[in-house]
Amino acid sequence: MTTVQSVDYERFLSHLRTLLNFSLSERGGVELATEVVPTISHPVYVRRLCQEDRLPHRKIGGRYLFTRLELEAWMAEGAPTPASEWAAEFRQRYCIDTIMESEAA
8 A cells, every 4th residue: 555645845846946056056065165255264154154044055964055156146245244353252262263273283
């Protein structure tokens, strides 16, 4: 006996459109975001912006994914840059300077 599952077609079509749009442009992970957006200097900062929904992204299987087109459009719209106080607090809290120095060594 075969069972038929109920399918939410609107949700299915939405996911299908997303996948099609996503596959038609250059896409990548955190590395692409740090390459395209010059104000983002470290992957920790990228993840923080994604968690705060300040950076256009998709989260699939626990990974943040980006398209070059969306990131460039986000920058053209005037991508928000963190206040200098917030950036300093962020760097101190997550030991960014220490991480960068250890990676360079």
